[in-house]
Amino acid sequence: MRTLVKRLAFVLAAVAAVLVVPAVGATVSALGAFGALYAAGPPRPVPAAAPAPHDPAKPTAVVVVGDRGAVVSDALAPYEILAATGRFNVYTVASHREPKPLTGGLDLVPDLSFVDLAVRLGGTAPDVVVVPAFPDVGEPSTEPVKAWLRTQAAHGAKLLSVCNGGAVLASAGLLDGRPATAHWLKLDAWTDEYPAVHWVRGQRFVDDGDVVTTAGILSGIDGTLHWVERAAGPAVAAEAAKAIGWRRYGTAVPVTPPAGMPDTAALVNAGFRWNPDEIGVLLANGVGELELASVFDTEGQSLSSRTLAVSADGGPIRSRHGLTFLPRAGLAAAAPELDRLLVPGAARGITPPPGGPAPEYVHDRPGFAYDTAVSGLSRRTDVATARWTAKVLELPTDGVVFEGRAWPWLPTALPVALVLLGAAAVTVVVRLRRKRRRKQAPETI
The missing domain is CATH 3.40.50.880 (Class I glutamine amidotransferase (GATase) domain)
Known part of the structure; x- marks a missing residue:
């Protein structure tokens, strides 16, 4: 029995030795x-604010960015669509006016801080607040944004979340009892974390009156065009879609499988x-x-x-x-x-x-x-x-034109090579152990 246990322990140790390098490396x-x-990014001087002049006759839309940044498409796609219409005052805002990292290290300097925006709007809430996905959803670092969102919603601002911006709204308690959606890759996690929300699968956006939530990343284009249509009419939305090359406005856009x-x-x-x-x-x-x-x-x-x-x-x-x-x-x-x-x-x-x-x-x-x-x-x-x-x-x-190699062969070959090298090393160790045992075994006559 003891010998069996020792052999089993050795086998497990050998397997661990083979897998440890690729596992740790991965x-x-x-x-x-x-x-x-x-x-x-590194510290740099922050340029002076230069937002466009405010037109009180136009509704105001703002894209809020978290203190630790946001998904770049979630923030910039709605911004360009809204700005391209010419029908809105459009600003990017954050708790403080300092560089915020968007996906991949694109550092955005927000147009206005929360205080600056309040001054510009005379203390009133913006008409629409766009909420992109943040890298720190549910963490204490999002508290300044969540508190600000609750205040804006209480004063009549409508909300548009993009991708996992839906989870930002959920973490602020602004989606309890309401239908909403988010990125398909995270819907199961958000269902567990925010059970009071009626999470919807398989739709690019969900309109619940004063709150519209969208699915993954570029579904935010559909949700933003929907807001434009509601605010300025389908002709304006169609022109905005044309301006960015989105030919799918007004059609049934394919939806990624709802989970995976x-x-x-x-x-x-x-x-x-x-x-x-x-x-x-x-x-x-x-x-x-x-x-x-x-x-x-x-x-x-x-x-x-x-x-x-x-x-x-x-x-x-x-x-x-x-x-x-x-x-x-x-x-x-x-x-x-x-x-x-x-x-x-x-x-x-x-x-x-x-x-x-x-x-x-x-x-x-x-x-x-x-x-x-x-x-x-x-x-x-x-x-x-x-x-x-x-x-x-x-x-x-x-x-999209897909052309080129079929598969990332070189990264795939790396773990295979590491496992083979590990297996070879274990084989050498086993042979050396056996050879040593033979030498130590007593000779029989």
Whole structure:
């Protein structure tokens, strides 16, 4: 019996020895990949606020950003849609006017703090508050935003949550007893955590009167256009959809299955892409907000790379509709460390500095910004990674060209190689143990 127990313990130890390196490596890699999405940038001077003049004849819509940031598409897609209509005063707001990291390290300087907004509106609430997903849902760090949201709702503000912004509203107690939705990947978790909410699956948005909630990421486009339609009519909403290249307005947009786990390709990229590409994203004045978001969110959600926001001179830039973004480096200084340089929007003729990669113009063809960004990801990485990215973005794929390798073979080969090496090491140890035992065994005559 004792011998059997010892053998069983040895077998378990051998299995653990074979798996420990890939398991620890995958854990460290995955934590690093997810942690990099909202890592704070270095200290930099904050430019003076320069929001557009306020027109009291227009309704006011604000996009609130958490103290630890927000999902880039959740914040910027509604902002551009609302701004493009010309029918709203549109502002980004936060508890304090300081850089907030959006997905992938795109640092947004909010137009106004909560106090600044109250002064601008004369103490009244905005008409619509857009709530994107935060990286710290349910944590104490969201308390300032939750308290502010409760106050705005109590004073008549309507609410539009995007993706897991629904969980932000739920954590503030603003969805109790109401139907709502959020990202399909987290609905089971939110159902357990916020059981007072009637979570809805399989819809891109849920309209409950003064609260509209949307499903994953780009479902926020449908929810925002729905708000525009309610506020300004279907013709204005159709023009806004046309302005951003969203040809699906007024049609039945496909819905991602209502529940599920990350695809295998996502797990492989998160756990075993130990040397991800370092990708510079060049910020330039006048770039579209959706164009920026399409690059940072596509690369970030793919888990295949690390993005670095750069500008030509390292200084801040202003987007098409007046948002302020701070790069984390100048192009010349960052170029030698970059594997690729992606250029969103219409900018062309960029001359790479010595030692830097050639610029790749993401939006070099007409169409919806995310279609071209995901198509480019497919060519650069592989089809499986690009399909996962489209799925997590809630991007219909009828406009996406998938081409390139079928699968992330190199990251997949890494754990296989580590397991084989571990097994070989265990085999060597077993043989040495047996050889030692033979030498120690007493000779018989």
